[in-house]
Amino acid sequence: MAIDKATVLRIAQLARIEVKDEALDELAGELNGILAWVEQLGEVDTEGVAPMTSVVEVKLPRRDDHVSDGGRRDDILANAPEAEDGFFVVPKVIE
Amino acid sequence: MSGVVEGRTGPWEMVIGLEIHAQVTSKAKLFSGAATAFGAEPNTQVSLVDAAMPGMLPVINGYCVEQAVRTGLALGAEIKLFSVFDRKNYFYPDLPAGYQISQFSQPVVGHGTVVIDLKDGSTREIGITRLHMEMDAGKSVHDLRADATHVDLNRSGVALMEIVSEPDIRSPEEAGAYVRKLRSILRYVGTCDGNMEEGSLRCDVNISMRRPGEAYGTRAEIKNVNSVRYMMKAIEYEAERQVEILEDGGSVALETRLFDARTSTTRAMRSKEEAHDYRYFPDPDLLPLELDAAWVESLRAGLPELPDAKKARFIEQFGLSPYDAGVLVAEQDSAAFFEAVAAGHDGKLAANWVTGDLFGALKKAGLGIGQSPVSVDRLGGLIERIQDNTISGRIAKEVFEIMFESGRDADTVIAEKGLKQVTDVGAIEAVVDQVIADNPDKTAEFRGGKDKLMGWFVGQVMKASKVKANPQMANQVLAKKLKG
Amino acid sequence: MSALTDLTLAEARAGLDKREYSAVELTRAHIAAVEAARPLNAVVAETFDRALAGAAASDQRLGAGEAGLLEGVPLGIKDLFCTEGVRSQACSHILDGFKPTYESTVTRKLWAAGALMIGKTNMDEFAMGSSNMTSHEGPAINPWRRSGDNRQLVPGGSSGGSAAAVAARLCLGATGTDTGGSIRQPAAFCGLVGLKPTYGRCSRWGIIAFASSLDQAGPLTRTVRDAALMLRAMAGHDAKDSTSVDTPVPDYAAALGQGVKGMRIGIPAEYRVDGMPDEIEALWRKGADWLKAAGAEPVEITLPHTKYALPTYYIVAPAEASSNLARYDGVRYGLRLKGEDLRDMYAKTRAAGFGQEVRRRVLIGTYVLSAGYYDAYYLQAQKVRSVIARDFKQAFESVDLVLTPTAPSAAFAIGEKMDDPIAMYLNDVFTVPASLAGLPAISVPAGLSADGLPLGLHLIGKPFDEETVLRAAETLEEAAAFRAKPAWLEDGGAP
């Protein structure tokens, strides 16, 4: 299944990566090359095979319900491009 | 509003499904050790995990798993011994990782049922599609600055149970009953406090309209409905809006809408206008959740008696009406209060007192049952005085009011106010004689065949005795003397 | 280069214990080497003051007889590890200026063992690459050169800066991370030992994620013994990583010296790929002979789905990466570009902040997870992954280890293989299968190519059987007697 420019644009928007119009063709070509190559997986008979969920054979560990973190607002905001009154600040969002 | 809207071209039926997000009553978050308490200063209850710092990893809170399973059991639902945490990918500033950890294709709880109680005493079954665990997002604040949105991650990572109903609901009333019943069950098992003002319980409404009996139409999803009353209003508005579109030959858009409580209307959400493609896939930072069947059974055995079972028992054991029983079992504390009062007293009388005067007085005073100034013992004491004819039911209401205000017991109030019922035949005969002597005209009319005046005579006797005469005795004495 | 920088990690530790030199002297020697090697661009942040302060403390502990396993040992730390107060940017523009307020579990354990951080090492951006060419800091340079050819070579990737630093004697060892070969391939390209432990052996907490189900930290060192020592300090259960495995950490170095007598070594037919250079094939045969001479039994085995490993990897890893990298949005840390609105801010920040290869993989990953394609790509890849893991499981019923070449070529020149992403991806053809199956694997320097560049042999072991992997690696190391040194050292520095 070949990817066209419109698909590249849709994917780029979904991934929130700006792609200039003039770059779409080349990108579509690259992505098609990679996809054509990975599509050989379709040859493998996976009838009845469970998808890998984890390579380690252990049970999901569970924590106790204790408050052991938080109260470190300065750490949380330390690297923020913009912060104010204890909040992160982003361009206005209209719901 | 009923579930059917009469349009110009005929009737339209509402088809409603609800998605409830119930916050698990845990101390710490689902995937981090930060606190969950309501109302903290912004970003003070945030761990590095909740802020999605580079290299941070989730570790699940076992208590939250337990509560999700207990809730599933309380909904009579199938518990899945193997479930998977998926990532739901989308960009939003209050979703720090760019994905929400949720359960998509393999939730921990499958099909279940909620029985809703309707006003006429009837019940209906609403199907539960699933219950899954997921993390909450943070909070975006849009009104601190005109040009910016502020983000607080205190809620980020708080454990939620998303409970999805089948599209079985057919009216605003049923929707309200469903939420109230679900809330009641959650509170019984203690897995969610059900506080809608603080956002512990939130509803998303899926609603579409169809011709009765026909296939489902296109639905709209309404978010941001934070009370049962608002939810019912949102449904009413949305039903009318959709019928108008459909009757004009248009089609309803599959979209997310916001409820505006100020205007009781809904509007399309701008930030959600693009068609979403969440790219769900199993979270590679977490292994599948595997439950032990024996552990699940031990949780089942540890569940409290649930509202439906309690209601059935109250009807059976105390002879209550389904309606009264339903009102009493809605809250576990009320049910327990009632049961304690009913022990050793007449059950129906106890139910009347609890659902009537007590609930009324508590509501007026803004108190919960746990704060009642009239204790179980004292209400029982009052009922005893009615049952042993010390006071009449009418006087009892007056006694109750004083007990509620003063915190004193029934006997003290009765003694202090001299409200003990008069059961001395001689004393009552004296009052009756006086009433007959004072009202020769009425006496003559009665004796002339106007039986209806009996009630008037009883009233006069009660009045003259300052309502203390035993009503049955007053009746008997009057009947004897008037006819004699 | 001085005598102190040419020591192995084990030798340096012994010398420190005997007080032949102080930790401060050892550190100063390495600081001088780092300063002299700036043209290699192996180190992207120098942390000399911190290393010296740590060295002084190490000297006190050494004097007091309280020395840790890696006491006083200067190490390079891949920029993918979050180190408290020190830039940790995955060599990406999007993490510009990011200084974590926390320390990764692996580095915390290294410091607890007495090790010292001399600097953060260069790497492919977000560990996506096999050449170190995708680094926002520019490429690291391989200290090796082809005989009679002065062109600069890549050190491999993604742990290219770590490999270049250890090979150039800038530190006694370095941390790497391996998702599809990112420790083993640069080790092979730089004439080093590179060990990828079993998935779950080292905690991933505090390591900037690329592909969570594959990422695993491990050491790059000049000897097998050094790898054993470093792994012991790095490994161990961590309650903060749900995929970390709670099994005891053995004394890996104690397993050494026992040889391979009686071991069965699997030689998988499917690794004889088209176009593999004869010298690689010959080295592989030589490796089998060495092990045989030491008493092991080479056995032909089959790993039938080997050819599907690389395409599987190039679905699974980008898919996970597309999600893992969503957090780089300009809101909480790193780069933020102005935009017309929030959405535009995201799109501009991520377009400017991610390099070409990262953008490419994020887009591929987004596509293979998107509605309508999930089953055909991602789900099928995870099923094939199960099949590949099953192949190994079956093979390990009859063998103790699997022997393969590490990479299909020696180090290539900067600028080669850059046009075609798939040609670059083929670098990992021998290392990716073990990654998909979560198995421990090591690359050992085993010989030189015709033009004088190091070549590695690759051993894959059973889950959590790093001891057997290390034992056999030591046998190869002894047999190969690899003594060649990079040109950087031979001609005293001028690249």
Ligand SMILES: [Mg+2]
């Ligand atoms: Mg939902």
Ligand SMILES: [Zn+2]
């Ligand atoms: Zn939800």
